[in-house]
Amino acid sequence: MAVIYKILSQKWGARFGLLGLIALVALVVGMFTAAFTGGAKNATNTDCSAKLEQVTPSWKQGDGFKILGVVPDRTSVDRVICIVVAGLSPTNDTGLKAVDLKLFLNDVAASHVEIKGQSKSSPQIVTFRLSAPPNATTVGAAFWRDLLSGSRDSDSTWLEIGEREVTVGLSRSGASSPETTAPGPTTVVIYDVLVFWIGVVAFVLLFLSFCSFARNSTLLRDNARTVGDYRAEAAAAQEAFDQAARVAKDGEAELRNMSTQQQAAEQSLVGAPNDPTKQQAVADAKSAFDAVEVRLASAKKKVDEFLASKLKADKNLVSLGALLDSDNPNMPTGSFSxxxxxxxxxxxxxxxxxxxxxxxxxxxxxxxxxxxxxxxxxxxxxxxxxxxxxxxxxxxxxxxxxxxxxxxxxxxxxxxxxxxxxxxxxxxxxxxxxxxxxxxxxxxxxxxxxxxxxxxxxxxxxxxxxxxxx
Incomplete structure (x- = not known):
């Protein structure tokens, strides 16, 4: 428990917060770096042309509708991808009409992705973007969630954290299943692994900073009481008790002085019992003695009251236990809500x-x-x-x-x-x-x-x- 308290101290909380902010900056930099230089990239014209030249020799007239290759082999959401496809038409039409194609990933139609080819039998390149709508209620958004989630029962496999293997298929017109599939799987990068772990580190650091802030503030507490409040109350109770004790001590000294004066007046009255002046002096001395005695009784009563308050404040302070060891006078003492x-x-x-x-x-x-x-x-x-x-x-x-x-x-x-x-x-x-x-x-x-x-x-x-x- 002492180790946890040390980790969640105000000093360490500030350090965690600073490191968390640094990790957040690293996360943003990592996101942009992964977007432009990461393993998942857009298919370029050069890449597509090279793939076309590579796979064309393996194609034969009469092979029918067929996917010959996919570029790149690693992609991600909102990236451009190209497919080398042949046999969209039994023969090369003179007009090269546009042919609507339907994309399938893991045998599921991506109806939100539009692909068009040309009505010819020879190999050609079709290019499209794996768009993902920002609106979570659209069909396209649901498609990507189902495709990339771990709950989907499909032939896809997890290569490593943040990646998913999928099979690419195509069909013509309104077919409900792919007419042809790519010869090999394509890897969809959901998120960059390094960026993911930077995000985890940032989250943990900021979480620890928040926990430290919550422990060292009244954010999640039932009241705003702090260690400093209890110390101030104990100090105030001690000061009030000391002041009352001094008043009582002075009152006792004054009472002794009044007693001495009263005794002296009574002694002088013995020699002249009928002297009005001395009789008045005795009466005045007794009256002064009684007044001091009343004040002393009041002072002692206050001493008792302040002593009780002091003992209560000391008891409350001691009851804080380990909280008293905190260097932070603003350390809250109230229970968590x-x-x-x-x-x-x-x-x-x-x-x-x-x-x-x-x-x-x-x-x-x-x-x-x-x-x-x-x-x-x-x-x-x-x-x-x-x-x-x-x-x-x-x-x-x-x-x-x-x-x-x-x-x-x-x-x-x-x-x-x-x-x-x-x-x-x-x-x-x-x-x-x-x-x-x-x-x-x-x-x-x-x-x-x-x-x-x-x-x-x-x-x-x-x-x-x-x-x-x-």
Whole structure:
């Protein structure tokens, strides 16, 4: 635990943040570098012509409709690709009419890609772009998600992380299956491996920086209390006690002086008991003694009160435990809030998922589903209601650990809190699996969202009854 606290210290958090920003810059540079000089590239006229010359000798008149070759053998979304194809027509037509072709990748029609050839039998080059619409709701976007996702049951295989092998096929007119396929597979690069790992490093560093910031600030806390507040309260209580003790000590000294004066006045009255002046002096001395005695009693009462406040402040300070070892006077002491932590959880997942899909397949429009919006709404409303329901006891809560704070109410673990955390984690895993495996924001089932809403409602319903909510 001490190692974790050291890693998440304010100093290390700043370092993680700086390194994360550097990694983000490296990520952007890597993306542009991979786009222009990476393994996946556009097919050039020179490449296509060279491929045509290479495969033409293997073609024979009467072979029929056939793909002779594909250039390049490694490509990616939104790259230009060319196919050497022969036999689009039994004979070379005089007019060389345009022939509409349909592209198939892994035997699935890419209807959003337009390809046109010429009505001749000899080998020719057809060029097209593997376009991917930015709108996640279009047919073309769905095609790429299904093709590149790990859930598709096809003959394609994973070569390594970020790459996918596909078979290229073509058909004429409105055929529902390819009439011919390329002699070998083509590798589709989903994302550059180096860029991917730079992104992972940037994400981890920024995540650690965020965790450090959350630990060393009141961002996810139930109250704004800090170690410095407790130290200031203990110091103020000590000063008030010392001041009251000094007043009481001065009062005792004054009372002794008044007692001496009273005794002297009474002694002088013994020799002249009927002397009005001396009688008045005794009365004045007694009155002054009584006044000092009353002030002393009041001062001692204040000493007792300030002593109790001092002991309470010292006890509260000592109860902070390991937090007292922090060099940061602004180190928060309040317990972590379950509702605020859930808001941060979904912010992290949705933002990272959105960036990943945008970088991988270029989709960003209409990517966020209604189910995810409902989930974010439930999380936000829970956080707002939790803050509204906080009472005076929440200002005195003290942290134990993150997990203990979100599962406990100050009087031990609670089932309704465990239920809220469990469903949040379950949906979080489902969300991230679909993002990184299927390149999509999942559309959660309405009943599943209702289940999450019930779990959050139970948490909010029990919160006012908690010993010290968080």
């Amino acid at each position: 379950l509702a605020k932590s859930q808001m941060a959880f979904w912010l992290l997942l949705t933002a990272s998922g959105f960036v990943f899909i945008w970088m991988s397949v270029g989709q960003y429009y209409n990517l966020v589903t209604a189910g995810v919006l409902v989930l974010l709404g439930i999380s936000g409303v829970t956080g707002l209601a939790s803050v509204t329901l906080n009472d005076s006891t929440d200002g005195e809560t003290r942290t134990s650990s993150f997990l203990a704070d979100i599962l406990n109410d100050g009087d031990g673990p609670k089932l309704y809190r465990i239920q809220a955390v469990a469903w949040t984690l379950i949906l979080g895993v489902i969300f991230m699996w679909n993002v990184f495996w299927n390149f999509r924001f999942v559309e959660f089932d309405p009943n599943l969202l209702l289940m999450v809403g019930i779990a959050q409602s139970l948490y909010l319903g029990f919160k006012p009854k908690e010993k010290s909510g968080s």
